[in-house]
Amino acid sequence: MISEGSRDIDDWSNDAENSHDFFIGPDDWASVATTCGNTKQSPINIVTKKTLFDNHLTPVKFTGYQDTINTLITNNGHTVQVNLPDRAAISGANLGDNYKAQQLHLHWGKNGGPGSEHTIDGEKYPMELHIVHIKEKYNSVEQAINDPSGVAVLGFFYEVNPHFLNVCYLQIIKQRFIACILFYRNMLILPHNELERYFRYQGSLTTPGCSEAVVWTIFEKAIPLSKEQLSAFSSLMFSDGTAMVNTYRPIQNLTNKQTRSYNVCLFQNE
Template sequence: MRCLLSAYLLPLILHACTGADWCYQTQVSCDSHCKGPEKWREVNADCGKDRQSPINIVTKQTKLDERLTPFRFTGYQTVFDGTLKNNGHSVQVSIPVPATISGGNLAEPYKAVQFHLHWGISSGPGSEHTIDGEQYPMELHIVHMKQKYIRIEDALKDPSGVAVLGFFYEVSSTTNRKYDLFAHALRSVQNTNGNTTLRKISLNQLILPEVNMTNYYRYDGSLTTPGCTEAVVWTVFEKPIPLDSEQLQAFSSLKFRDGKPMVGTFRPVQPRNGRVVYRSSGGTLLVSVFLLMASISTAFTITRLN
């Protein structure tokens, strides 16, 4: 009987000692057995591939792509009740209504599946992507998959099966009232597997009117957690969403699966490995409109003077 017990317990003990579970760097300590970001490739080999996310976007090295036109959003304005869950690594909300994106040089429509966030400590650095080395306090990911797929697992087998929209947050001196219900709901999901209903929310409510939806960056990358599958078309928007320090602090009050404070929930930036990061023509269009208006104004003034 003792031998049988040993045979049963040994694999469990080895699992605990080798630390097959992944975690963020803030969870790594002398008494922890999880594998931090530098060892994620030991959890899943894909995490060591060449097209990983997130990355640092160097704006001077981006390439203008006229095909990156404004997106077409369908169902983003629809109000819904979603399930907010602490999954042990972040908070995630499933999207129960039909919502799609198209345009923006996407090959076909993608439907929204869920959104989740990554953050630091209170209002400290916490975004996954960085812009010219600047790390924002938090980052929102709205995850979509090609409309033809039913399961996200199937979409991840397609090199461009998933499209993620990334949005930064910045510290504001004023409260963003559109996030009041969200911040309040976080109190009900402090622990892993805690869930609650996030009522009367829409995807537009999360991002508009703060974000300029025509200015964004595009590159091919991966999921930012294991298995790090390289099947993601990334769109990272330039203009951040404002939240006050108290709203940002609400996310830091959550707890990881191991009971530690859920802070620093971001993967460090990964090598670009020669990938080109494209930028939309939104900024160029705005400048062109400004110059056109300035020219018209100047011409009108000259005409009046004459």
């Protein structure tokens, strides 16, 4: 546990809109983790007309992502997290290294409303999936964050599609329901045939301690879910017993006189 003063880094909330008596909200995270106040923080708003086409970027190569997995889906007090086997890995895409999967988690709004962390041209999606990877030579995220490019996170947006068929029956208990909308026959649901356009930038973790060690790959094509499925996440609870809603860090804008810029690159597969 890391602490500064009388408050601990564990005493934080990522509820972007509601106050919690016992937790520190996103605006005050720098009081428990100073890196959260630095200048390369995530998430960001991606302005498409300002992105730079990078011909060094190539498709992301997925390994082990079609394998059947057995894992636990947990409420860690801040979000839904699924630990992944490190045989699932990514490479290519000008990442420079092979990265092995560690876990995935989600950020969402309230009752299917806006809740993604990143935005594109100011548009906020209902939910965002983050798949966290580390360089193969590291044994944990804690080791990897000491390397400026030690962590690679894939970001996927979810969008409401009223015509999307439910992956599983809503009567299934909440824990299994969450599993069903992420997995089908124990395989992770990703739009593998629609990954031809993504955005790349160097940023940070979006939870304390906000380490600036993340190579972000944000895919533009959103994954469809029904409004009912997205709304189901709002029935979960934070560790203080309040509704688990608005679980996103706000867009990190310039809040001081320090110069800040992001080099956001675009990959478009012709």
